[in-house]
Amino acid sequence: MSSDTIIEVNNISKCYQIFDNPKDRLKQIMTIGNRKYYDEFWALQGVEFQVQRGEAVGILGRNGSGKSTLLQIISGTLTPTSGNVNVKGRVAALLELGSGFNPEYTGRENVYLNGNILGLSRKEMDTKFDDIAAFADIGNFIEQPVKTYSSGMMLRLAFAVQACIDPDVLIVDEALAVGDMLFQKRCFSRMKALIEKGTTLLFVTHDVEMVRTFTSRAVLLERGKMVNIGPSANVVLDYRSRMHQEESAYYQSLLQTNKEQEPVQNNELIKEENSENTMNDSEKFQESQNSENDFGDKDAVITQVRVLDNQNKENNLYYPGDEIRIEIQCKVRKTLNNLNIGVRLRNKTGAKIYSWGTLNQDVAIWSGRAGGKEFWSETIQGGTVLTTNLTFSCSLGTDLYEIQAYVTQETDRFLREQRMLHWLDEAAFFQVSQKQHEYFFGGICDLRMKAEVKSLGGSTLEKKGFVM
DSSP states (O other): OOTTEEEEEEEEEEEEEEOSSHHHHHHHHHOOSSOOOSEEEEEEEEEEEEEETTOEEEEEOOTTSSHHHHHHHHHTSSOOSEEEEEEOSOEEEEOSTTTTOOTTSBHHHHHHHHHHHTTOOHHHHHHHHHHHHHHHOOGGGGGSBGGGOOHHHHHHHHHHHHHTTOOSEEEEESGGGGSOHHHHHHHHHHHHHHHHTTOEEEEEOSOHHHHHHHOSEEEEEETTEEEEEEEHHHHHHHHHHHHHHHHHHHHHHHHHHHHHHSOOOOHHHHHHHHHHTOOOHHHHHHHHOOSTTEESOOSEEEEEEEEEOTTSOBOSEEOTTOEEEEEEEEEEOSOBOSEEEEEEEEETTOOEEEEEEHHHHHHHHHHTSSOSOOSTTOOBOTTOEEEEEEEEEOOBOSEEEEEEEEEEEESSTTSSSEEEEEEEEEEEEEEEOOBTTTBOOOSSBOOOOOOBOBOTTSOBOGGGTOBO
């Protein structure tokens, strides 16, 4: 274990014994020999990785993939069946809401109880108590029994204790989802400050956007096994791709069941359907883009994405106020309707800046906020090549921007149910700069504010040129 390694997970596995009924559990206790009255459930199998000091690492996976079990083992509240974990320094863990709290104790008493569990003396907790109480911000409830708290108040106090003791490792397992938006913002600001001071963060969430932007690396678990570890953006894409594959398999099974219940189709209709899907191997290779950056059912594929200026020329440098046109070319392989073609923009840190597609415009048309002809209800014949232009006036701040492009089939008019046909990461890039001697602003976008300065007497200083 190197000096910079603060967490070392060495080939850990965790097995649970599943009994059909309490009698089998009793029989197992009294059994001599190798007979088993239980089934084995391996929550984790052979998980191994290291985390460096000051890293923020996200842990992704479906429910039941072993995320919480992994965090409990690292925090020391659960013992692995095999393997071991080495952790340097003080570990603060926010796992199940209310864990470590005595419901009969007041908030104040539980603060000191948790401090004692974490190895802090009464004197040390005296110096930290005011900061903890201020961060929790639950007022006089700090003197009331915890059993009278709402889940939000419980979260506030639990996080305040863990975050204000300056831990070497902070472990957070989905608990923040309970808090209100303002408190969540305060929590993430605190976690960011801790990371900057050298605290290591392990963070479990189903919010892939948070993993992508808040962590530098991520671990992906699937059925108890670690299937990927690496830069957060790569692991998030892998996770989404796997989820898409599972979803597609589920809907295919439903479709197959429905087909088995339907009468036999006309042979000519079957031939027509098959002809739309007929492609030679070279066409499939050229259009599928078989890269690590894309996934989807590929019934329609994105073949080209370009960034164009108002002269219809490809360009990669723009300034606020410039017209930018993102051109997406895709080929529809089989007859489809309910299509949505769009983009997602991210800055160089991975933060999602904007997402928009043809269905967003259709919604505006349906609501009367925009005119024009809707696209969603159009039936597109197999073999059709579509070119979609998404045009906007640049109001972005100075940064490098990544374009992620997609084409989906939206079975619901308001983006609530979709089938991913093709998603493409890093489809194109462009940069935004500013001419400071002409016009500039700070931040990620231009809100195009107007300034008006008045004198104390209330008169507008128009004659002196102070109004824009």
